[in-house]
Amino acid sequence: MNKKILNFIKKKNKTKIISLTAYSKNIASIIDRHCDLVLVGDSLGSVLYSFSSTKKVTLDMMIEHSKSVRMGVKKSLMVVDMPHNTYRNSKEALSNAKKIISKTKCDAIKLEGGKKVIQIIKGSRHAS
Amino acid sequence: MPHNTYRNSKEALSNAKKIISKTKCDAIKLEGGKKVVQIIKTLIKNKIPVMGHLGVLPQSATNFKFKGKEIAERKIILRDSKLLEDAGVFSIVLECVESSLAKEITKTVKVPTIGIGASVHCDGQVLVTDDLIGLNKIKARFVKRYSNIEKQINDAALKFKKDVIRSKFPTKKHSY
Numbered sequence: 001m002n003k004k005i006l007n008f009i010k011k012k013n014k015t016k017i018i019s020l021t022a023y024s025k026n027i028a029s030i031i032d033r034h035c036d037l038v039l040v041g042d043s044l045g046s047v048l049y050s051f052s053s054t055k056k057v058t059l060d061m062m063i064e065h066s067k068s069v070r071m072g073v074k075k076s077l078m079v080v081d082m083p084h085n086t087y088r089n090s091k092e093a094l095s096n097a098k099k100i101i102s103k104t105k106c107d108a109i110k111l112e113g114g115k116k117v118i119q120i121i122k123g124s125r126h127a128s
Numbered sequence: 129m130p131h132n133t134y135r136n137s138k139e140a141l142s143n144a145k146k147i148i149s150k151t152k153c154d155a156i157k158l159e160g161g162k163k164v165v166q167i168i169k170t171l172i173k174n175k176i177p178v179m180g181h182l183g184v185l186p187q188s189a190t191n192f193k194f195k196g197k198e199i200a201e202r203k204i205i206l207r208d209s210k211l212l213e214d215a216g217v218f219s220i221v222l223e224c225v226e227s228s229l230a231k232e233i234t235k236t237v238k239v240p241t242i243g244i245g246a247s248v249h250c251d252g253q254v255l256v257t258d259d260l261i262g263l264n265k266i267k268a269r270f271v272k273r274y275s276n277i278e279k280q281i282n283d284a285a286l287k288f289k290k291d292v293i294r295s296k297f298p299t300k301k302h303s304y
Contacts, residue, residue: 015293016292016293016295017292018288018289018292018293020285020288026258026263026264026278027263027281030278030281030282030285031281031285033282033285034282034285034286034288034289035285035289
């Protein structure tokens, strides 16, 4: 596992963990100083595009914003949300997660759900 | 319109239409003088409002020195401003143009000139908002920083961090 992620896990029960979202470089570079984790949230759909839900957020939107955020994040763990309808099965999830990681150089991806997405998460971990 | 999206009239029209239909913007802006006059005419004939851009042209520039020091260069930019006006642009951005030349262009053309590094003589001014508010660290002569948002964001993030570490955030008020 990525060293940054191991260090992140080690903080449990030792120190509080600081996380904030960023959608672009200039803000990311400021919050990076104080954060352990910077999340490129699909909340950008409502925050930046006035979408009524995050369901309209596309993979390309996440990737383009994440590329900008990557320029600003030096020390924090950078996590990118997988948007709606990009991880409906293991194959789709793996292909899209690989695309996000290779294009944005983020450290990890985040996705929503419990039992429904267990197999998808296992596939993704296996691939790393 | 970004670099290499308006190399000929056909390409320009297709891309300009795409920008307008997808973004619902009011107008597009493209860089250049004589070279892009035909393209501008095509766009305007198709009811796409165009803003011109003369002086330093970042999409093709090899350096970012201000324009209008040499007489030959001044003549070209002045001529281009008239060509753009005749082509039907509704306004022209003048980027890093020597003061007296910006003044002459502004007097000559009937459409408004908008300056960035082009003196007080333009009809209006434009700055990159991130530069204006101190979010982008740029040291160009034409930038004046009107605020230090970087510091305010930094302070907010730092306060948040301190509160989280001391378990002062979130309180009941911010919890379910």
